[in-house]
Amino acid sequence: LNTIVAIIMLCGGVYAMQREFARNLDQARDLKAALTNREFELFYQPQVDQTGKLTGAEALLRWKRPGGGYVSPAEFIPVAEEAGFMPVIGDWVFNESCKTLVFWQQDAATRDLKLSVNVSVDQFMKDDFVDTVLARLTTLEIDPTRLKLELTESMMADDVDLIVSKMSALRTAGVTISLDDFGTGYSSLSHLRRLPIHEIKIDRSFVQEAPGNKRNQLLLKSIFDIARTLDMSVVAEGIETKEQFLLLQSFGCTVFQGYYFGRPLPLPGFHKQWAHDSAPPLAETA
Ligand code: C2E
Ligand code: MG
Numbered sequence: 001l002n003t004i005v006a007i008i009m010l011c012g013g014v015y016a017m018q019r020e021f022a023r024n025l026d027q028a029r030d031l032k033a034a035l036t037n038r039e040f041e042l043f044y045q046p047q048v049d050q051t052g053k054l055t056g057a058e059a060l061l062r063w064k065r066p067g068g069g070y071v072s073p074a075e076f077i078p079v080a081e082e083a084g085f086m087p088v089i090g091d092w093v094f095n096e097s098c099k100t101l102v103f104w105q106q107d108a109a110t111r112d113l114k115l116s117v118n119v120s121v122d123q124f125m126k127d128d129f130v131d132t133v134l135a136r137l138t139t140l141e142i143d144p145t146r147l148k149l150e151l152t153e154s155m156m157a158d159d160v161d162l163i164v165s166k167m168s169a170l171r172t173a174g175v176t177i178s179l180d181d182f183g184t185g186y187s188s189l190s191h192l193r194r195l196p197i198h199e200i201k202i203d204r205s206f207v208q209e210a211p212g213n214k215r216n217q218l219l220l221k222s223i224f225d226i227a228r229t230l231d232m233s234v235v236a237e238g239i240e241t242k243e244q245f246l247l248l249q250s251f252g253c254t255v256f257q258g259y260y261f262g263r264p265l266p267l268p269g270f271h272k273q274w275a276h277d278s279a280p281p282l283a284e285t286a
């Protein structure tokens with residue numbers, strides 16, 4: 001009987017895998033059409049300083065399926081990566097982000113804002129990535145210091161010397177390099193030593209577990225010490241409560257992002273809520 005149960009479970013497992021595979025194939029096909037069908041959108045999530053004043057935003061990709069709702073990037077980006085679409089989708093994200101930067105530069109209320117743009121490994125490793133980015137900034141007369149590129153440690157599996165030289169070229173041109181999801185990858189510290197980055201973004205898992213977890217707090221504290229030593233700034237992401245905000249502030253954090261301040265919004269909504277001269281009041285609820 002045990003053998004029969006085992007065989008049934010095995011078949012069930014294989015069947016589930018086949019279904020998952022077919023679903024991903026369907027999604028990959030739809031993703032390919034999504035660009036031409038203009039189904040992608042960028043949302044903007046505010047980043048603020050210690051006083052709650054807006055300093056910039058992170059551009060976050062959304063896929064609006066016809067007739068359906070938004071598909072989360074956590075769901076479709078792995079499929080797009082697997083299918084090799086990320087460089088093309090990433091190009092669209094970058095061009096769209098550039099339009100926003102041009103728009104921001106025209107208004108005194110938004111002129112100083114920085115825009116953080118996520119870049120996938122495949123996209124960054126393309127031979128012409130740096131040239132394409134810098135050429136676009138020049139053509140559109142965008143101040144490079146308004147652009148931040150967010151990269152993750154997953155790229156460290158590639159040629160580190162090449163990564164360092166690409167980052168250096170961008171950095172020399174004035175672009176800010178940010179290391180996203182810091183603390184979730186392998187051997188983060190050895191990467192920090194080698195990479196010419198300006199900023200690390202502490203992963204939200206650290207931020208969210210910090211209050212009430214002494215070990216986590218000590219770890220966070222040392223991350224800030226290391227960042228100071230290496231002359232890097234730290235952005236805390238995933239701030240959902242006042243408690244997390246105050247705790248991170250006490251460690252010396254200067255840039256914050258999370259639902260506590262604001263959710264990602266389409267550009268018009270973002271402007272309506274954020275783009276005026278006075279600092280918006282911080283959310284009262286913790
Ligand atoms: P990420 O770059 O680490 O972006 C932060 C994610 O945390 C976003 O999820 C954001 O909506 C979410 N978030 C922000 N504040 C909070 C909070 O207080 N609580 C919680 N629970 N979540 C918060 P999102 O938009 O679903 O994006 C997920 C990931 O997809 C991003 O993580 C990034 O790795 C990737 N991604 C998004 N847009 C792009 C893109 O244009 N290009 C590439 N290559 N990757 C992207
Ligand atoms: Mg990011």
Ligand code: MG
Binds near residue numbers: 180181203237
């Ligand atoms: Mg992040």
Ligand code: MG
Binds near residue numbers: 181203204
């Ligand atoms: Mg993340």
